[in-house]
Amino acid sequence: MIDFELSQKVQAQKDLIRSLAEGAMRPISREFDEREHEKPWDFLKMMWDVSRGQSMTGENSREDPEAAKKSGPRENTLTAAITIEELSWGDAGLYLTIPNPGLGGAAVSAAGTPEQKKRFLTPFESGEPKWAAMAITEPHCGSDSAALQTTAVRDGDDWVLNGTKIFCTSGQMAAEKSDGFVVVWATVDKEAGRAGIKSFVVPAHTDGMSVIKVENKLGIRASDTAMLVFEDCHIPADNVLGSAEVAKSTEGFKGAMATFDATRPLVAASALGIGQASLDLAREELEKRGRPIRYGISDASLTAMESDFIDAESDLHAARLLTWRAAWMMDRGQRNNLEASMAKAKAGLAVTLATQKAIELMGPLGYSRKMLLEKWMRDAKINDIFEGTQQINMLIVARRILGYSSKELS
Amino acid sequence: MFDLELTEEQQLVRDTVASFAQNEIRPIARDSDESGTIPQGVIDQGFELGLIHSALPEAQGGYGEERSAVTGAIVAEELAWGDASIAMHLLAPRLVAYPVADGGTKGQREQVLPRFTKGFHAATAAVVEPRFDFDTSRFETAAKRENGSYVLNGHKCFVPLAEDSDLILVLAQEGETQAGFLVERGAAGLTVLEREKNMGFKPLSTNEITLENVKVSADARLGGDDGFDVARMVNLGRVGLAGLAVGLARGAFDFACEYAKERTAFGVPIAQKQAIAFILADMAIEVDASRLLTWEAAAKLDKGQDASREAYRAKRYAANAALKIADNAVQVLGGHGYVRDFPVELWFRNARGFASFDGTTIV
Incomplete structure (x- = not known):
């Protein structure tokens, strides 16, 4: 039955994370924006202690229909989306650097065998803080993942990786500063195109993997974005996720791309948190100055400011409902490729515009680094770019609604 | 708990209305736009689907089905996929029937609702007023209590089916409260002006109406002294x-x-x-x-x-x-x-x- 009210459990989680965001993230938000490349270790250790063993990316949430029958509907992905929105309401940069299986873990969950899931994810339940990252983008290719040039060659019991990866979120933490891992996309057969692309788990500190640069960025500065070089990097044969065989079809590549169906709603959720933070603050400041936002009155009676605010808020909320839908479908084991891209495209744009609008509404105050609005506008923009730019997601939506292949519409 | 699954009943309603929209409404939409009329046959078929009376109480001849705004939104979407004007025409009687069913006194329900259960019956509500800053937070149409009855004065527009309606629910400002009044078509002082000519929604007949010292009894106040929401x-x-x-x-x-x-x-x-x-x-x-x-x-x-x-x-x-x-x-x-x-x-x-x-x- 159609219902938009969150379950008590999810609502309780939302409230809990909100208070954590207020109490533990906001107070250090500005500091770790200004001190780029330094880590808030007290905060990270605290988060590791409270969340260890739980994934924020809601992995394992592809529903096993039999299990679902027994345990009732699950809300892992929806819970993850709500959690991430609230953490990002606190600070999106800090959220991104919380020790967690993250995107690498999502890839293992989506494409790994049960044995691989156990081997790679269990360490995240104990010990010191760990990170896992996902390395796809290369200097010459981003959205066109199929054009990647990093190679994986079989050598006895090993795979040997060679290539360069950029824009790897938490790459430094996963590769060097913890006992986590990096999932690397590489081709085992360039002639085979997409079908030749596989993902490989490279454990931290593996010889031949090195971080040669950590990016200086517009926003999300608390999160490290790394350039990784692989030089004759040897990993065990059974670190390839899924099958190593190069199939005639591109099913394997599609499987890898399916990871995005799980992660895109979560990026959208992060966007929502930043946007909500900006609008909440702008509304509060306007109320203090005796200019509350009025709803329900005629368009002619609304001030331009109110009209803009309501539109930005509505766009953001529309993106939220699209995000929840994509997460809800994931929890039910339904294919959500279209819906995930819809949510991501809408949320990335909505937050980009909402954060700009919030600054505008605050006049000269909004531009000052005394307030967090300017930071949020900088943080927001990444959501319009990573995990597939707005344009790539629009392309996916277009292909799906028109029934076109990537060849027919590119 | 967050859920986007329609009930089986809602799926059935959606499919039924969707096929009506595709097979009956869409083919006549252009002609209706050009002529400003809707074939009676389509209006009757729409009624037969139960658009109005299925959710009215059995005591007044309805089917007593549960009212749901979600189902209503689904029905509205499917009808308007066919044509928005025809959809509005088919749904217009709800403007009176539903508020009376929800908030009417027993007497009002008994008097008004049976009209809607035997066939398409035109009745409407007058809400919008002809001014650029109109909104529903305050009506300029005013109701004043005088010696146990009410006197209504005001000007309304976009009143659907006003010409054919025997009953108009007029929303008015009564001091700081808002109230609805059931005004019979023949009431003295009620004038239905000529049909509006709008940019679109051409098949939907709408009129401006004026109320000049229209006197109605206390029984006409929807919900009686308690009023309605x-x-x-x-x-x-x-x-x-x-x-x-x-x-x-x-x-x-x-x-x-x-x-x-x-x-x-x-x-x-x-x-x-x-x-x-x-x-x-x-x-x-x-x-x-x-x-x-x-x-x-x-x-x-x-x-x-x-x-x-x-x-x-x-x-x-x-x-x-x-x-x-x-x-x-x-x-x-x-x-x-x-x-x-x-x-x-x-x-x-x-x-x-x-x-x-x-x-x-x-x-």
């Missing part, structure tokens, strides 16, 4: 309009997609060009976004909660989205979108109406 009626109206806007938008989106896949330019279907494909993708997102916002407001109303913010947001968003989508559909068809051989210009004109109406269709 005008805000809730407005919210239900907004959800209804939002649902209609979603249906219109989806119709325009569907049509533009089909056209873009068939129309070729430079050797390929224009849908294979990003300039067109991105427009269509944006339409798809905005249709779904509008629907989700509409259902959110409707679901909250179904729980009996205050959904003023949600209903306002849904209506505003869906109205704006529908206009943008219809505009883009015209653009995708180019010159063919501009000529009346295709339905797209009709949807564009109709879409502009949603921002101008308020509280006029109920779910």
